[in-house]
Amino acid sequence: MVRNDVLNVALDAGENPYLMGGYAPVDTEIDAANLEVVGEIPADLNGLYVRNGPNPRFATEGRYHWFDGDGMLHAIHLRDGAATYRNRWIRTDGFAADGAAGRALWRGVAEDRSANPDDGSRLRLKDTANTDVVFHNGSLVALWYLAGAPYRVDPLTLETVGADDWQGTRQSCVSAHAKVDQRTGEFLFFDYGPVPPYMSYGVVSADGVLKHFVPIDLPGARMPHDMAITERYSILMDLPLVVDPESAKHGRHALLFMRDTPTRFAVIPRYGSATDVRWFEADPCYIYHTVNAFEDGDEIVMDVCRFRPPGPAPVPLTGPLASILNYLRLDAFLYRYRFDLRTGTMREEPRDERNTEFPTIPVDLLGTRSRYAYNVSINNDFTMYFDGLVKYDLETGASERYGFGAGRYGSEAPFAPRQGATSEDDGYLVSFVYDAAVGRSELVILDAQDLAAGPIGRVLLPTRVPNGFHACWVPEEQLATAARG
């Protein structure tokens, strides 16, 4: 963690906290087996934990923004009580072009992008595929927050297969947070961008062919991030965080929050047309991530992490990176919406006050009623660190927190069901944890029914996993299918 008293000195010297400490990129790709285990890897925990995140290969010209870095996947495969780790950059078109040039060809989101090369990103920013990773149709799919190509990656080798054109049917980009419905195998997604209709929505079949695609008309260019699904509907967002037209004229990608403009939610039947969309207005807010949504009679219930403006930084920040650092501080709290499809009315209410985000649930319950959510708790100093996990019981409102310990910071922690599980929370939470004292990372395995007991097992890694974004758990049975396929 960068200390308060040295931060402004570092900033004035041009050093970037998002390239230091737990954020510093790693410069090697490794495979590591026979890893040291403290405690044990449960015999009924078999599968792959994989996490995406930015890891710049070359120094960029101008100010580096944490979201700019080339996507790198870090995966740990647990099988029969043993663990192997590997990390690989995602071989995007931009990554290959940088490699051929031997330097970073793109400037990042905080700089003038007008002279950047064109790799198909409508914003003339490098599509890094660095944001989310999901498992669909036998492989990993890496996705980018500004909407890019869905990059397929082999789950066992982490080799990039390439941008998927869905057997010639793809006609748009894909935002970071697509949803895989485990019941049908479908991949539901939205795209958004700088030109009308500003958003579109689609469904890809279990075997990877686009089978539904419709425009979603928004009043202007927006910055949506996530969506939600139920068994019959998808929920999309028109959030009043807009692309600032003035900065766009100067080649920059600045955002503007319109605090008097309502947030709107589009509820569309899974295979609905544009005219089937039902809009629900709510209090103005921004939302990064949804927890889950489900149908409850005539209502759709959707839980989210609702953003609130972070308080002032511990001391005022100076230097050219101050605005980036302020923008990247994250404060959000658990919040519930209920959309009544019969009356067209909407209710909303906070469910907790604490700053938690990056929620996970058992992926096989996505779109159906689920009881538990597992969020990271956020330590907002100057840079964002995940200092613990909170398990929420969404039915009773109860919660339980586990702290990673002093100087230890985690990643998004997916729920990994125990093989033979008999209840929703019968399983484990897995997270990379960076230990600042030793400068290395480990995998921490927690019992989802007893976070307070601390780790069942810790798998010590020979390297550091830089702080990053989203992760997923792929059960061994699905990996086996991928290997055969």
Ligand SMILES: [Fe+2]
């Ligand atoms: Fe995200």
